[in-house]
Amino acid sequence: MQSDNPTAAILVIGDEILSGRTREGNAHHLAGVLSATGFDLREIRVVADDNDQIVAAIRAFDKSLGGAYDLVFTSGGIGPTHDDITADSVAEAHGTTVEVNPQARAILQARCDRMGTELTPNRLRMARVPVGAVLIDNAVSGAPGFSIGNTHVMAGVPEVFRGMVAWLVPRLSGGRPVQSDTVEVRRGESDVAEELKAVAEEFPDLSLGSYPFQDATGWGTNLVVRGLDVARVAEAMATLRQRLDL
Amino acid sequence: MQSDNPTAAILVIGDEILSGRTREGNAHHLAGVLSATGFDLREIRVVADDNDQIVAAIRAFDKSLGGAYDLVFTSGGIGPTHDDITADSVAEAHGTTVEVNPQARAILQARCDRMGTELTPNRLRMARVPVGAVLIDNAVSGAPGFSIGNTHVMAGVPEVFRGMVAWLVPRLSGGRPVQSDTVEVRRGESDVAEELKAVAEEFPDLSLGSYPFQDATGWGTNLVVRGLDVARVAEAMATLRQRLDL
Incomplete structure (x- = not known):
């Protein structure tokens, strides 16, 4: 199909997909949204919660890093646990480091206040984003995603992923719908x-x-x-x- | 997880996945089978019906070509139509060409005889495999898959893919189940x-x-x-x- 629409790739991050435990659905959802809004999805990759694999994929994909595609979307690995390494790996791919983002911290603090819980160090992990990143709204569970370069980083929990896609994609400059x-x-x-x-x-x-x-x-x-x-x-x-x- | 099990990757080939039309399920099925039979699935890629993408992925994956993984499994693109290019692309990646395999031709001829149809040039396309390949049985619809180097090429239709997996995987030397x-x-x-x-x-x-x-x-x-x-x-x-x- 001839198309001068912006090109895109999706990187799905998570051992649970590769082990066969979870059937991936986020890429399928986003594929439909991208078709309908004029982006040309060229590739999907699923990798483990593994720094080297994530860094290599982001560099291969993101045109701002010399990669093959105009836009990169990721799913998974931005939660509060030890195996949530996406923010660090994306930062490394983009040649930067992570910091606690003040706006993200305020969002998490407000949510904790509302729920009467404490902003523990584990919860605060979810405010860590690469230096220079812009936040992606999370209307479902608070903890934001982020965009850096041409890479857009979203959560793996399906409800949260869909909420982030619904917020993000209309803000991107698409082409002609398929x-x-x-x-x-x-x-x-x-x-x-x-x-x-x-x-x-x-x-x-x-x-x-x-x-x-x-x-x-x-x-x-x-x-x-x-x-x-x-x-x-x-x-x-x-x-x-x-x-x-x- | 520490594992000295053989490593594997899956390459899914098909525009219909990237367009959002079809939700991929073959990789999920095979992921579960590989876990249970002692293979360590490290990566899944979905690419278009595009020769360059398929060749690049096979070369990146197949250890016999200098790639990263012990075994490669592909899904899709081995049917009778103009966009079924997997056999040609896999042959190119492995530095060989395709030919009509006599055994595959006999399988298709027998099936046509049984169904009272003719082995047309389009049907015969499904007997084209890379020189040096070994056939994979297809108990569901006849047209075989094939193995060449460390690459195992199977059909995209879910029933056929599952049948080929059930035939092939027990014949491979796995490690310890997860x-x-x-x-x-x-x-x-x-x-x-x-x-x-x-x-x-x-x-x-x-x-x-x-x-x-x-x-x-x-x-x-x-x-x-x-x-x-x-x-x-x-x-x-x-x-x-x-x-x-x-």
Whole structure:
């Protein structure tokens, strides 16, 4: 698909994904939001709670550090426990150190006051952000995320991640949303490959995909046309339907 | 967690994951299987149906090509359509070319004969594998996966992927399965961070993780101990329970 939309990558941080304990869903959620707001998601990586892996991925991704993509979003590892090392690793990748951010500290203090608890050293860990970072609001549980360079660091707890995405993404300069249209055929992929390829060649600015599935009545295939221009997508879908006698 | 188990990475190939259309589940399934059979999954990457991205990832991953991990598993892009480029890209990464594999051709021909269909050029695409590859059985839909070097290439359709994993993984030389134990506490992560850190330091051979969640009755945290020795995991969990007065 031809696109001059800003490019993006997602870095998911967490042993629990790699161990098979948790099925990752944050990247899927953000992928949908990015498509709809005009960002071109090019890559997702899942790494362990491991400093070297996180630093290497941030440097490979963040264009402000010579990496491949305009924007980087991370999920996970910004909580209060010993294995929450994302802030430190992102700081290292960006050549800086972490500090207790006064604004983040005030947010956590206000929340503790409201709940009648104490701002313990462990809770205060969640106010540590890289020097120069800008906070990302957390309407769900207080402790903020942060942005530094082109890297946007968010929490792994799904409710919190979604809240941060909802706050952050509308504040970023996106491009044109992706338009898509889907048709389901009761044929195997092999039986539509010829027609699909012909239409893909006729519409080189669009992306044509085929996704086979199996259900109670046998095999079928979803054919998906994607692009930035709604009229072109409709034109390609009409051509495809005609070729397939639908 | 200390482990001398073989290391592994998963490469998921498919625009439909990055567009947000499909929620990836194959990596999650395989992650659980690898944990249970003694492989140490270190990284998951999702890339587009893009030759450069696939070649770069295979080279970064496969130890036989100078990459970082003992084993590589891929999901997706081995069907009959124009955007199914995985076999070609994996061949390129391994410095070889693709050919129609006679055994794969026979499998597809037998299936077509059984179903009364023709082995069209598009169907025959699914018999193209890198020179030197060994086939992976597909009991679900016929068209095989393949192994070359340390790279194991499987289909993206979930039923087919699972079938290939079930056939392949028992044939690989694994290490010791991961043992884990979990306890749920009705406290926030901050309120257990101290105890968790102390036990983590006392058991440096194990991995201790904390996973906060929110449900109808408020916030809670799952505490997970993981390691290769079941007695050590039990000992650490007992120590943790004692420290937390559980």
